[in-house]
Amino acid sequence: MAFNRRLSFIAEWYQEEAAIIRTFTICFFPTGNAIEVYDQQHKRTFLRRTKMPELSERDFFIGSKINIFGRQFDIVDYADDITKNTLDKYRKKTFLLLKNICIQQLGPLLCALIDSNFSINRALMVQFTPEQVKQFLSNKRNVEASSMLMNQLIGGPSMGFEVIADNAVQKMKLCKEQSKECSNxxxxxxxxxxxxxxxxxxGIYCPQDEEEAEQDLNFFFxxxxxxxxxxxxxxxxxxxIKPHCIKDG
Structure with missing residues (x-):
């Protein structure tokens, strides 16, 4: 039944008082936006099924951080094959690089990502050295584009993002290319x-396929x-800016 549909994840919580990392299973029920938390170490329910309207299905992915009544849980893995098969097929990561020549578009980019249901998982502003640019471009297939990117990246600070969405790589690529598929x-x-x-x-670079996205993310972060x-x-x-304020706009 749709009411009983659930997504299950392995999560970790750092208990500061004991200086230990505790492992939990978090179950999210999309219908009703409810969660249930199970303590794996003590093999008992940590939190009974409770409605949390501030959470949604898009908040749950490997690498995300979920705040539950003041405790921050890090999602580290799927807890079952059903969840993995449901989300892993579509929920993908991609990389975005906001170049120095377009850094003033940071605000509009963040707004566009949020409005388009992309989750921003990591971000970092950096200054590339020529040698680092060469490393970053070493796996790029388009030599002409790589040469142009080299000049743009050493000209000033750039900002990289790890973003997550359904079919993120393909969706971002098509949006940038102004594809009719995305226009509709x-x-x-x-x-x-x-x-x-x-x-x-x-001014915004994005990888062409999932393999390139993985390479870019591994290098940049x-x-x-x-x-x-x-x-x-x-x-x-x-x-x-606290997470709940971002969600409220």
Whole structure:
């Protein structure tokens, strides 16, 4: 029955008082937006089925962080084959790189991603060195495009994103290419509008297929590659936007 449909995930919670990581099974019931949490270590229910209207199916994917009554749970794996087969087939990651020449489009890009049901999982602003650009471009098949990208990336700070959505790689690629397939899809209307401007299409890089997306993500977010964070501020303060505020717009 649709009412009993559930998605199950393995999640970890760091218990600060004991300095240990505890493992749980989180079940999400899309009908009614309810969750249930089971403590694997003590083999008992940690939280009975409870409605949480602030959560939705798109919040649950490997790598996401779920806040449940003040506790942050990290989703690390699927808990059963049904969930894996349901989500893994469609829920995909892709990489976006906002180049320095288009950095002023950061706000519109974030809004377009959220409005188009893309989840932003990771983001990092960096300054590439020429050697790092060569490493990043080493697996690119389009030599001419790679040469242009080289010049753009060493010209100033760039910002990379790991985003997740249904068929994310293909959907982003088609939106950027202004494909008719995406033009008729209201769910990505915000991205289609964003990419109508030629300077935006030039200023945002996205991979061509899932293999390239995986390579880009592994390179960009791997600390061993030594990408230098560019944020250096003086006489400033910090404002933190909490997740529930982002969801509320």
């Amino acid at each position: 899809d209201n769910t990505v209307a915000a991205l289609v509008t964003l990419f109508e401007r030629e300077e935006t299409r030039i 791997n600390p061993k590659n030594g990408l230098q964070a560019t944020l250096r501020l003086k006489n400033s303060t910090l404002g933190i």
